[in-house]
Amino acid sequence: MFTKRRTVLAAALMLGTALAGPGAFAQQTEVDVLLFSMPSTLGLQKLAPDFEAETGIKTNIEVVGQDVFESRITLSFTGGTGDIDVVHTPAIQVQRWVEAGWLAPLTQTLSGMPDRDDIIPATLDSFKVGDDHWGIPFFAETGLLAYRKDLLEAAGKQPPTTWEEMLDVAAAIHSPDTAGVVMRAAPGQGFNMFVFPMIMRAYGGEFFADYPDDLTPTFNSPETLSALDVYIKLLGEYGPNGVSSFNFPEVVAAMQAGQAAMTVDGTSIVSQAVDPQKSRFADQIELALPPAGPAERAPALAVHGLGVSASAKDPEAAAKFVAWATSKETMTKLALNEAYPDFTRASIAEDPAVKEKYAGIQADFLDLRIAALQEARSDYRPLLPTWPELGAAMGENVNAALNGMMEPQEALDAANEEMGYILGQ
Amino acid sequence: MGKIRLNGVNKRFGAAEVIPALDLEIEDGEFVVFVGPSGCGKSTLLRLIAGLEDMTSGAIVIDGKDVSNAAPGARGLAMVFQSYALYPHLTVAENMAFPLRMAGTPTDLAQTKIARAAEVLNLSGYMDRKPSQLSGGQRQRVAIGRAIVREPAAFLFDEPLSNLDAALRVSMRQEITELHRKLATTMIYVTHDQVEAMTMADKIVVLNAGRIEQVGSPIELYDTPRNLFVAGFIGSPKMNLIEGQEAQVRGASVIGIRPEHLDTVAEGGWEGQVMLAEHLGSDTFMQVETQAVGMLNVRMDGEVKARHGDKVRVAPKVDKMHRFDAEGLRLVH
Amino acid sequence: MTSVRASAAMDRSYKLMLLPASLAVGIFAVAPLVGMFVLSFTDFHLIRGWSGKIGLQNFLRLAGDARFLSSIYVMAALSFFGVVAQVVIGTAIAVGLDRIVKSWRFARGIFVIPFAVPHIAVALIWLSLFTPTLSPITAFFATFGIEVPAMLTSQTGAIAAIVIADTWATTPFVMLIVLAALQGISPDLDEAAAMDGATRIRSFFLITLPLLYPTLLMVALFRFIETLKHFPLIFVMTSGGPGRATQATNYYAYVQTFQSSNVAYGAAIAVFLFIFAGIISFYIARSNARLSDA
Ligand SMILES: Nc1ncnc2c1ncn2[C@@H]1O[C@H](COP(=O)(O)OP(=O)(O)OP(=O)(O)O)[C@@H](O)[C@H]1O
Numbered sequence A: 001m002f003t004k005r006r007t008v009l010a011a012a013l014m015l016g017t018a019l020a021g022p023g024a025f026a027q028q029t030e031v032d033v034l035l036f037s038m039p040s041t042l043g044l045q046k047l048a049p050d051f052e053a054e055t056g057i058k059t060n061i062e063v064v065g066q067d068v069f070e071s072r073i074t075l076s077f078t079g080g081t082g083d084i085d086v087v088h089t090p091a092i093q094v095q096r097w098v099e100a101g102w103l104a105p106l107t108q109t110l111s112g113m114p115d116r117d118d119i120i121p122a123t124l125d126s127f128k129v130g131d132d133h134w135g136i137p138f139f140a141e142t143g144l145l146a147y148r149k150d151l152l153e154a155a156g157k158q159p160p161t162t163w164e165e166m167l168d169v170a171a172a173i174h175s176p177d178t179a180g181v182v183m184r185a186a187p188g189q190g191f192n193m194f195v196f197p198m199i200m201r202a203y204g205g206e207f208f209a210d211y212p213d214d215l216t217p218t219f220n221s222p223e224t225l226s227a228l229d230v231y232i233k234l235l236g237e238y239g240p241n242g243v244s245s246f247n248f249p250e251v252v253a254a255m256q257a258g259q260a261a262m263t264v265d266g267t268s269i270v271s272q273a274v275d276p277q278k279s280r281f282a283d284q285i286e287l288a289l290p291p292a293g294p295a296e297r298a299p300a301l302a303v304h305g306l307g308v309s310a311s312a313k314d315p316e317a318a319a320k321f322v323a324w325a326t327s328k329e330t331m332t333k334l335a336l337n338e339a340y341p342d343f344t345r346a347s348i349a350e351d352p353a354v355k356e357k358y359a360g361i362q363a364d365f366l367d368l369r370i371a372a373l374q375e376a377r378s379d380y381r382p383l384l385p386t387w388p389e390l391g392a393a394m395g396e397n398v399n400a401a402l403n404g405m406m407e408p409q410e411a412l413d414a415a416n417e418e419m420g421y422i423l424g425q
Numbered sequence B: 001m002g003k004i005r006l007n008g009v010n011k012r013f014g015a016a017e018v019i020p021a022l023d024l025e026i027e028d029g030e031f032v033v034f035v036g037p038s039g040c041g042k043s044t045l046l047r048l049i050a051g052l053e054d055m056t057s058g059a060i061v062i063d064g065k066d067v068s069n070a071a072p073g074a075r076g077l078a079m080v081f082q083s084y085a086l087y088p089h090l091t092v093a094e095n096m097a098f099p100l101r102m103a104g105t106p107t108d109l110a111q112t113k114i115a116r117a118a119e120v121l122n123l124s125g126y127m128d129r130k131p132s133q134l135s136g137g138q139r140q141r142v143a144i145g146r147a148i149v150r151e152p153a154a155f156l157f158d159e160p161l162s163n164l165d166a167a168l169r170v171s172m173r174q175e176i177t178e179l180h181r182k183l184a185t186t187m188i189y190v191t192h193d194q195v196e197a198m199t200m201a202d203k204i205v206v207l208n209a210g211r212i213e214q215v216g217s218p219i220e221l222y223d224t225p226r227n228l229f230v231a232g233f234i235g236s237p238k239m240n241l242i243e244g245q246e247a248q249v250r251g252a253s254v255i256g257i258r259p260e261h262l263d264t265v266a267e268g269g270w271e272g273q274v275m276l277a278e279h280l281g282s283d284t285f286m287q288v289e290t291q292a293v294g295m296l297n298v299r300m301d302g303e304v305k306a307r308h309g310d311k312v313r314v315a316p317k318v319d320k321m322h323r324f325d326a327e328g329l330r331l332v333h
Numbered sequence C: 001m002t003s004v005r006a007s008a009a010m011d012r013s014y015k016l017m018l019l020p021a022s023l024a025v026g027i028f029a030v031a032p033l034v035g036m037f038v039l040s041f042t043d044f045h046l047i048r049g050w051s052g053k054i055g056l057q058n059f060l061r062l063a064g065d066a067r068f069l070s071s072i073y074v075m076a077a078l079s080f081f082g083v084v085a086q087v088v089i090g091t092a093i094a095v096g097l098d099r100i101v102k103s104w105r106f107a108r109g110i111f112v113i114p115f116a117v118p119h120i121a122v123a124l125i126w127l128s129l130f131t132p133t134l135s136p137i138t139a140f141f142a143t144f145g146i147e148v149p150a151m152l153t154s155q156t157g158a159i160a161a162i163v164i165a166d167t168w169a170t171t172p173f174v175m176l177i178v179l180a181a182l183q184g185i186s187p188d189l190d191e192a193a194a195m196d197g198a199t200r201i202r203s204f205f206l207i208t209l210p211l212l213y214p215t216l217l218m219v220a221l222f223r224f225i226e227t228l229k230h231f232p233l234i235f236v237m238t239s240g241g242p243g244r245a246t247q248a249t250n251y252y253a254y255v256q257t258f259q260s261s262n263v264a265y266g267a268a269i270a271v272f273l274f275i276f277a278g279i280i281s282f283y284i285a286r287s288n289a290r291l292s293d294a
């Protein structure tokens, strides 16, 4: 009954967007894969013949832009067109999709995988909903600190290991030419809410009373307030002019142009700061683990994996593809073929060829990355179905506080109330 | 008052000299008509006087005041455009009030002036209409009304009647003449219509390539054209111009005879054949091909029985003959 | 007699020829609208689906939604200042170009360039101009020791920034339309006004401007409806920030539909926008008709 109604509405929605996915008819065993464009997914597309040779299963891998991706899956899943078997699954979507019944569990596939312990736990757990795993990770981004070695040395400062020290170092090196620190601040679950939880967790702040069992929001706790004060002080006093609207491109640009001395951001961002092709100060910028706090070190985590559609034509073949794509062999090949230091198996960092390839970024870059990932929590951003909405509510209020439009406590209270409303809906 | 003097007025558009330095006097209350072939600079000269075009050099003096650098509105002149140039979004009354509004005339005084002008021009019933709701003749009258209310030193007209049909043109022509008599204000009037020029003007200025060929009353120009250009331009049908033997016999390089000064005769004259005969009742126009002097335009009073192919003899009235020298200038007896 | 019958036949065949186009318009233009209206009366949620409920609940919720109300304020500011700036500047440039008759073709080419830039590129260009660390403008003033304040960190500044970017990109459109209208106004009128003693300025305000008025009204209406649809500039330049200070109504509809999965509520906001635009257009079109009638 319910699903029938949903189908009717999905049809209305489909009319509404006047978009339809092409249907696929499988004669032999075929797997239709929908991915969105990243170096690793494009690389995977190139390796597809290997899979066919190994298993005799034909794959149709479609790699699309992120915007197209959104409408494709919405139509395919709500409309039940069955034209997607394996789907690019950002961990952040997993609970939503599971709740909507769009995914099939991969727990069995996972237990059948020979070297599953090699998969970094936080990345794997990102796909755990209830007792099942609903995706297998192939991409993980974490947070790292990037700092200007020369400026810190000149000021006689060691690289900060805590946020407290970061304030101190920023104060010491801040100058009209080079701001002490730059971090992303633009409102959004994927913008400021990608970095702020690193501070929040370091100070012991939590989103909920006891995730995932008790979802009473606790975003206005004294711990989170301390974290917000640090964030505001760092950017307000030691950030470049206009920083409180910066998103990651502005952060990268400021580091590359030497307009800021330190940042904490995702691995893909900080590695651009040390890229000699792009950064004027590449040789002066060092990477390190993100600062910790009184409670813990909480490196950011963004994971993408592969999931199997609940309406897959041949779930077994689809699962086979997922296992192959996330295997150590495939991942190592991708790490060597593409710009892909974002693998999710720890052992690949030990591979000499891979090590050598990424030593250009920084000799110990892969090790730092693995170390950060080992410390990361799978619930860095709680992966509730309502996360996009929750993250927006928090991000927007945090940004308002950063821009002085609200008092920090007021902003946290407002965010907390909105979270309650969203969850209680 | 409206005495206008042009001293060495000269106009170039880039490299092209449209008006070589030119002098002209226009007396107060005179009706002056500028005629000349298309492109000779009539409009340009009028616009220079109006101030709508900047002079390259020279001076324009109106009532003793040098207005060479004055803005168009400050010269005390009013202009009536060929296109009427009525403000389409304003009513007839508002159109006529516009110059007064610009001059800051008090409202009640303005009202009186507008009412009087409307009366004169028979526009009283249309005051609340927009220009688009008027006929061509009515629009023309509004344009004139807008000029009248300012009580200008002189009116400038640039082919004001050329958009009207023939009948309306005749009656508007008379209205303007009538108006000139009533107001006794200087008027400068551009036209290429011979009849307008001859009937309306106190003084005609014949222009050719920006130069003044002759200035004079219509009859002066008709009777004593100063040169071949004026002789050929004034008068319709055109004066017959004869070169060669017949001219040399009379001590000129060209002789001119107006069609109305040729008669058919039984003996003597020039023998020829009627090529074309137009019978208007009041007049008969003929084209006669002669051996001696070529094609002649002949105009006879009343109805003359003549048909294509008839043999006729035509002779000039010798005392009405015009003689011109090799430069084209008139020879006096 | 025959001609009447012939024209009737012609009429019929025209209608037949119009059929495919009408169908296409029907499907591509009307169907999404119908879908939107239908959705707005449901409680369809992208994840939770539809409970079967139908009613006015979404519209009732709108009335009490503070974020919706403040989004209208943002939209009003973006529309008002944007349309005014675009019409005033576009008209000013058009009038300027109309005078420089000789070189206007060339000049028009230059002024039209921004109009050809895609929305997203416009947003990126202005984002960097308003980002102090990237902006050549900031760098230029910095050489004189003047610090240009950051625009995107306050509501007023961010709204101004979006209005400026929008104005830069769309003024050429206004300019082109006004230029075309200006060229339809006889130059005799200006000369007549000059003879009547009007200065250039009075002649512009008393003659040219009133004659442009219907055009300006139409172009303002056009721009107004476009500004109701503000999205790429907000999305790229401010992400709706600072805080939520630049979440205009259309952006808020996006937030509700795609971020919060409240498809039905998002549709209700879209319906509101549609009706709002319709009412305003109707009034403007009516006053325009009255103007050109008189
Ligand atoms: N703005 C201008 N730029 C360049 N040349 C011009 C301009 N206005 C007029 N001319 C030239 O000046 C000459 C005189 O033009 P004008 O309009 O005065 O002639 P006109 O005697 O009024 O002719 P018509 O009887 O056809 O109205 C023409 O050769 C014309 O091409």
Ligand SMILES: [Mg+2]
Residues within 6 Å of the ligand: B042, B043, B044
């Ligand atoms: Mg002319």
